[in-house]
Amino acid sequence: MNRRNWIRNAPALGFGLGAAYSTAASKPLRLKITRVECFGLRIPFNERVRDNMHENYRRENVDRPDYRPWIVRVHTDEGLTGLGESKEDPRSRLPAMVGHTAYEFLNNGALTPGVMIAIYDLVAQAGGVPICKLFSPKPRPTVQATWWSHCLRPALLASEAKRGVELGYEVHKIKTRRYEDPVEQMAAVTAAVPHDYQIYLDANGSFGSAGKALAVMDSLRRFEQVKGIEQPIAHEDIVGYRQIRRSLPFRLAVHYEAVDARSFLLESLCDAFVVEDWKWGPALSEKSELCRLTGQNLWVENGLYSGISQVFQAHQCSALPNVEFVISLTHIGEDDIVVEPFTVGKGGFYTIPTKPGLGVTLDQKALDKYRVV
Known part of the structure; x- marks a missing residue:
């Protein structure tokens, strides 16, 4: 099948969970859902960057004084509990889940992200495998974690970059805006980091x-x-992107959900697609396969506000060979609300948990501290 026909027909091909799902689903556990809990949190920005973050969002007319994730906890008759995180309130959909088995909701793209993560967590626990093995029998053991900063003042941005280096990161994504001079910012940052950053x-x-x-x-x-x-220019300016692609001396990435992805795929108008929409499971796998066919990488940026989605993002991305970077904003928040630290090792790589399921534990004290609903 040629590139154009494959792209046209890909949505109908389907992307399941593979052999590992059969292993998990064949277990005798029923995983009947008995109760679903949901908690709305407000997590302040970390004090290091709080004032500058507030200032930037005011400049952009964005109402975002803090992070407001929704945490989902799904209980079963087998005593297993699945954790999930959503950026939207999922409460209206939760009561209908009670009495059904977790397997009935597996691979269901209609679920809110928080519920979907919890379902994958449950099924992987029941199968005795880490979540990544629901997506591939041979996932990568590590993924390239990426440090992230908003468009901060030069001195603060340099300080944040230095902090990223100290924590082991080697890749840094930085917002650039008209209200800060990018040359001044990069002069400050590059003086504070190694040459191979x-x-x-x-x-x-x-x-x-x-x-x-x-x-x-x-x-x-x-x-x-x-x-x-x-995303240097408006996503709909396809003519402008063709011009940039011809002349740009750097790598170019665009948001998959924002552009005419078909044109960017067929014309190879970018080196990588950024996936920021909270699409998990088969939706992300489909995007990965399309981009693999056309030789483009994925930068996945949808595990944002707590360690739950951050680690789930790492699990699924480890199973998708053309995911280049995983990007999270949890270090911008005051707390990632999980017990296990998200630690990067040599080369800035994060090692995927090998315990069954998600592999992280909800910090109950942090949950109680930041809970507002």
Whole structure:
């Protein structure tokens, strides 16, 4: 099947859980759901960056004084409990789950993300395997974790980059906006990090035109750590992206959900797609397979506000060979509300938990501290 026909027909091909699902589902456990809990949290930004984050969101007319994840806990008659995290309130869908088995909801794209994560957690626990093995019999043992910063003032941004280095990160994604000079920012950051540190800028379309985007990126060529740019101009400006692709001396990434993905795939208009929509399971697997066919990588950025989604993101991405970076914002929050630390090792890689299920434990004290619903 050629590239064009494969892309046209891919949604109908289906992406399941493979042989590992059969192993899990064949276990004698019924996994009948007996109770579902849901908790709404408000997690303040970390004090290190709080004031600058508030200032930036005010500038952008965004109402985001803190992180507000919803934590889901699904209980079963077998004594197993699944954990999930959602960015939207899932409470209206939860009562109907009681009395059904977890297997009935597996691979159900209609579920809210928080519930879907919890279901995968339960099924993997029942099968005695880590979640990653529900998606591939041979997942990678590690994934490349990425440090993240908003468009902070140069000195603070340099301090955050230095902190990332101290924690073992080697890749850093940084927002760039018109209210800060990117040259001043990169001068400060690159002076604080090793020469092999990788920096990717995310403009979210703020550069305006292809010409302006190319001019800005040309001014950053002096900084060897700057490796690429994400979404430099408006997502619908396909002509502008063609111009940028021809002339840009850096790697180029765009948001999969924001652009005409078919054109970017067929014309190879980018090196990587950023997946930020909270799509798990088969939806993410489908995107990965499409991009693998056309030679593009994925940067997955949907495990954002707690260690629950952060670790689930790592699990599934370890099973998808063309996921290059996993990106999370949990270090921007005051607490990731799980007991186990998200620790990166040599090369900035995170080692996937090998315990059955998700492999992390909800911090009950943190849950009680930040719970508002």
